[in-house]
Amino acid sequence: MMKECNNLCDVKSCFLCSRVIADWLPAVAQKKRNFQLKKGDQLFMETETVSGIFFVFSGTIKVHKKWDNEKELIIRFAKPGDVIGHLGLGKNPTYPVSATALEQANVCFIDLEFFRSSLTVNPGLTYQMMDFFASELQESHERMRNLAHMPVKARIATALLSLRSQFGTDASGAIDLDISRQDIASYSGTTYETLFKVFTEFTKAGKLSANGKRINVLDTSFLQLVVTDDNRKT
Missing domain, CATH: 2.60.120.10 (Jelly Rolls)
Incomplete structure (x- = not known):
């Protein structure tokens, strides 16, 4: 309280x-x-x-x-x-x-x-x-347009890029905010389960890394490409 x-x-x-x-x-x-x-x-x-x-x-x-x-x-x-x-x-x-x-x-x-x-x-x-x-x-x-028309991977990529833009990065290069996966899912307009699957895919591909509640975007160009490619498909 x-x-x-x-x-x-x-x-x-x-x-x-x-x-x-x-x-x-x-x-x-x-x-x-x-x-x-x-x-x-x-x-x-x-x-x-x-x-x-x-x-x-x-x-x-x-x-x-x-x-x-x-x-x-x-x-x-x-x-x-x-x-x-x-x-x-x-x-x-x-x-x-x-x-x-x-x-x-x-x-x-x-x-x-x-x-x-x-x-x-x-x-x-x-x-x-x-x-x-x-x-x-x-x-x-x-x-609202993104939530209605953008595929989920693009919404998650957009959310991560937005968080890094808003909060910057710490000494390790991670987004300078302790944020739960559930909150990232809520910011992306998706479920925790879907976010977990996409995070796992991005992490295995070497595009993201995580240490607790800190997320490190390892490949900015990849996330930007996910956003622009999926936008072209909508």
Whole structure:
């Protein structure tokens, strides 16, 4: 269970603080609430009433949604500086997704009333939010198209390339994120069993290697070819 903590946020690096005018920062410091999450803690659940917006200060949080008889589809991964919970700003005051910590994480919470005031006072923030919404909508449309039309091997290859692009690599060359096979399957829009078969095939062919929850892409060109070839077939 997440716990409230004081002074975890530096009031300058999150999505909100980095985009408001300097005179507004004291108000943010007064209104914000900080929470610390352990791995597996939920920030909020799908269908829960929206209370405010969260900004990630440290750690990684997966944003996910129920899909096909209680299966899970991971929509995206939120990293330091990202905003979560904005999808609850629409007419329906409930979160359409859930958010769960993949590792220890610290977040900053702003209630809806103060966030709306921040948008009114800070036109730069409002513009950046519009740009953020537009970009996320484009990415969402692309992901839905991929899930509907892209073969499973291509979806898995796309997911691995996306994870490496988002998180970079560690000293060993592995994707710099401890992520379970189930979460990779959920991000690829497939089952654990199917992911296991494809991983085994790619590993035996020398295209991937794994050490615990760290995945090393050994042949980037191969994964890119899987994506482009399967796209041509659809």
